[in-house]
Amino acid sequence: MNPHPKNRVQTTREVSQMKIAKITATKNGPFKMTGLKKITRHTGEVISIEQEAYLCRCGGSSTKPFCDDTHKKNGFDGSPNPDYLKNKVRAYEGEKIIIYDNRSVCSHRGYCTQEVPNVFKKSAPWIDPDGDTVEKIIDLCNKCPSGALSYAIVGKGRVQGDYLGEACLRISERRFGFDGPYDLTGAIAIDGQTLRTSESPFKATLCRCGYSKNMPFCSGEHIKIEFIED
Structure with a gap:
């Protein structure tokens, strides 16, 4: 008997059937978000979304979390780094x-x-x-x-997350004095300018400082560059 039944391994079919929300990393541009009705800040503040939204991933927008086309001026490159594809x-x-x-x-x-x-x-x-x-x-x-x-x-299958509720995008809390990535939970498909899938089918972190070595995913560079949302 599995002592942790809520953490059973989900099938690929179950996961694919739940992919109703999507985050698309546009080429050297923002994240296009569809199928999500809200963005939640770490403070609990909720930003309602009617149909779709474009979220900053270059780190330079003056209207964060939304894109203001600063990526067209600051030379943002959202290309994945091959070293992180291993x-x-x-x-x-x-x-x-x-x-x-x-x-x-x-x-x-x-x-x-x-x-x-x-x-x-x-x-x-x-x-x-x-x-x-x-x-x-x-x-x-x-x-x-x-x-x-x-x-x-031991003796059971690998568990890569246990969250099967409503798809959610949350702006992470400040850690070590600096602002962090977008946290995704639930069934969200990630596509566009990426060469890999998320490690877990139930959660992922996406870069919003513009300096990740693992685009479009976060690699912790927001700490090194001392990223603060102004």
Whole structure:
């Protein structure tokens, strides 16, 4: 019996049937958002959307989160970096749980190392799957906004998220003093100027600072460039 029934592995058919919302990374331009009725700021403020919206991804718009065509003036390049297409997933197998880590899609929010430090380290060997309880590890993997972290109970299938509710786009909260990416949850298709799919079918983080090495996904560069939404 699966001790975590809500985290069962979803089939490809189930996921594809739920893809009613779409985010399109236009070429060297904004995200075109369709099928989503709102944007939620980390403060809880809700911005209603009637049909479609164009969201800034160059980082320079004066009307964030919406595009104001600044990308046409600041030389924004939304091309994916081939070095981040290798999609290396490393498995750390413990006595009861296996933790999967795809560092190339990590948005570097720091939840893992701050909240479960006995498992998620800041130096090699990086992850100790026996360092804390299975429950804490599952909760943390589910909290990982980018889908970089996932897990499998030993003998069971890999779980890459458990959110099947309404598709949602949320502007992430400020971490380490700087503003972060767009957080997506639920069934949202991502296409356009991209050479890869999201790591998880249920969640992803999209760059809005304009400097990601993993376009259109976030790679944590907003921290390095000290991105602040003004």
